[in-house]
Amino acid sequence: VAEALVESLKTTPEEFSVVYQPQFDLTSDRLIGMEVLVRWDHADIGPISPAEFIEVCERRGLIHELMERVVACVVADLSSLTTAVPRGLGLALNISAGQFADARLLALIEPIVSQTRRLGWVPELEITETHLMHLSPRYRRQLEAFGRDGVRIAVDDFGTGYSSLAYLHELPIHILKIDRQFVARLGEERRDLQIVSAVLGMARALELEVIAEGIETDAQRQHLVQLNCLKGQGFLMARPMRWAQLSQRWLM
Ligand code: G
Ligand code: G
Ligand code: MN
Ligand code: NA
Numbered sequence: 564v565a566e567a568l569v570e571s572l573k574t575t576p577e578e579f580s581v582v583y584q585p586q587f588d589l590t591s592d593r594l595i596g597m598e599v600l601v602r603w604d605h606a607d608i609g610p611i612s613p614a615e616f617i618e619v620c621e622r623r624g625l626i627h628e629l630m631e632r633v634v635a636c637v638v639a640d641l642s643s644l645t646t647a648v649p650r651g652l653g654l655a656l657n658i659s660a661g662q663f664a665d666a667r668l669l670a671l672i673e674p675i676v677s678q679t680r681r682l683g684w685v686p687e688l689e690i691t692e693t694h695l696m697h698l699s700p701r702y703r704r705q706l707e708a709f710g711r712d713g714v715r716i717a718v719d720d721f722g723t724g725y726s727s728l729a730y731l732h733e734l735p736i737h738i739l740k741i742d743r744q745f746v747a748r749l750g751e752e753r754r755d756l757q758i759v760s761a762v763l764g765m766a767r768a769l770e771l772e773v774i775a776e777g778i779e780t781d782a783q784r785q786h787l788v789q790l791n792c793l794k795g796q797g798f799l800m801a802r803p804m805r806w807a808q809l810s811q812r813w814l815m
Contacts, residue, residue: 565619567605572628579603579629581636582803585813586653586774586796589788594813596653598689598796600803601633621661627671630662634675640806641678648814650683655717660694664702669712676712687738689717692724695734703734710735717774722762732769739766741792743777749786760790 571578583597603611620626633656641654656675662668672686679686688709695718698706706716717738718731722745741762748755759775766773775787778797787795 564608564611564616565623567608567611568616568619568625569623571603571605572625572632575606576632578605579632579636581633581640582805583809584796584803585801585809586655586794587800589775589778589784589793589795592800594649594652595794596655596685596687597809598655598657598803599633599637600657601629617659621659626659626662627665627667630656630658630671634671638674638678640810641675641682643806644682644810644814646682648682652682652684653687653715654679654684655687655689657689657719660690660697663688663690663694663705664699668705669708672714676714680713685715686713687715687717689719689740691719692721692726695736696724696726696730698734706735722758728765728768731765731771736771738772738774741773741775743797746775746777746783746787746795746797747779749783750780756786756790759787759792763790763792 580602582600582602584600585594586596586598587593588595601613603613603616605611617626620629654675656672658668672688676686709716715737716735717740718736719740720742721739722742739762741759745755745759745762749759750756763773773792773794775792775795776797778784778787778795778799780799784795784799
């Protein structure tokens with residue numbers, strides 16, 4: 564994969580594309596935003612999962628190059644919209660730890676920031692909880708700079724790390740994304756219900772927004788609504804999809 568990655572990024576960047584997973588208000592089914600997910604379809608090997616190649620990109624110092632391609636795809640898609648679309652939608656990009664410490668990140672995402680601003684949307688950056696905890700002071704200043712630029716920070720896979728209330732309170736973050744492993748067990752085990760409930764209580768105390776990930780069943784959705792978690796994404800509502808499909812269904 565490593566060799567193919569270097570080669571493809573250099574010679575056939577069109578093998579890399581993006582899909583969007585819609586996010587919803589769980590009570591009204593209204594679209595509230597979307598998460599951008601990169602895809603790689605290698606000419607010979609076929610589709611390769613980002614779970615596999617993101618890590619290789621990081622190790623090889625290629626993540627910036629990959630994200631340049633991701634940003635170009637998203638900007639091309641957003642550019643096709645007039646301003647008549649629903650306003651206020653969130654547009655979330657996954658950012659790996661190494662990139663957060665990269666001074667070029669602000670400039671990298673600037674075209675997305677300006678496109679989302681044009682549409683009255685809100686740019687968001689997702690960083691995993693585990694990475695967030697190993698935050699250097701420089702990286703923290705970067706978070707603050709994003710905030711000043713109108714970019715919101717979401718903590719991805721929340722609940723899988725061990726961040727403390729005090730710690731979260733200090734950071735300039737806006738959204739907690741409840742990891743799908745908790746959502747998956749909702750309704751099966753009382754403990755998971757209590758964990759999700761505790762996470763929601765924490766989020767409320769910190770005045771953070773919450774989005775549940777990986778909702779696959781209606782029972783899970785109902786449990787979340789009962790716990791007053793009113794935003795989510797998952798296969799139950801919509802799988803990640805191409806821009807044409809998403810825009811045709813929700814943005815016209
Ligand atoms: O789309 P999928 O569920 O296969 O994604 C697998 C993993 O790859 C997830 O953890 C997701 O956050 C990560 N990922 C997807 N797209 C991107 C991207 O554009 N940049 C980074 N850094 N990670 C991504
Ligand atoms: O780590 P992160 O949350 O960024 O991972 C996003 C990944 O989760 C995407 O690859 C996406 O395909 C996947 N995903 C999204 N919704 C669901 C779901 O309902 N169930 C499962 N199993 N995976 C999902
Ligand atoms: Mn994510
Ligand atoms: Na996640």
